[in-house]
Amino acid sequence: MIRGIARVKAVTTLLRSDSYEVCEVNEIYQRQVDVIYRVCLSYAKNKSDAEDCVSETFVKLIKAKPQFNDHEHERAWLIRTATNTCKNLLKHWSRKSLNIDDCEDSLPTYDDLQQNTEKSDILDAVRNLPENLRVPVYLYYYEGYKSAEIAEILDKPHSTVRGYLSRARELLRTTLTDYNTKHRKEESYEPH
Helix, strand or coil: CHHHHHHHHHHHHHHHHCCCCHHHHHHHHHHHHHHHHHHHHHHHCCHHHHHHHHHHHHHHHHHHCCCCCCHHHHHHHHHHHHHHHHHHHHHCHHHHCCCHHHHHHHCCCHHHHHHCHHHHHHHHHHHCCCHHHHHHHHHHHHCCCCHHHHHHHHCCCHHHHHHHHHHHHHHHHHHHHHHHHHHHHHHHCCCC
């Protein structure tokens, strides 16, 4: 909690001392925070680290004071910054040990799973993809970016992004087919 308060004070100081408009940052935040949070969550895989990365991304926005051509340019810059912020978090030495209590908020409850099992299975399968496949899948299917735009955002060749999407689809198809086959067998099994 103290870390969060200190971050808010630092951001407030930055905003007061610079000419970068508070209203402009607030508008950008309101427009883009949901997308950036989902990108960060897809990397960090837990709520608290994702929130830290979102905060850090917007602090970087305030410090860099970039000029954007339009909302798509703004979103692309923030996604790229969030991606790099998350990668840096994952490299950090303290991430090597994971406390299960930290993940509790990001795990679905039993009722959630019962209500929406299929959607949850798909989301779990996407979250379990390797990082280089997970982010392009998220940007393509959930945010609606074209593969060429994803290539630009991730600074990868277009053919590489298409390959990532193809491999991800194949992995998802295999994972979900295996799950459905196993699930059907469990449902059809009736003890004598």
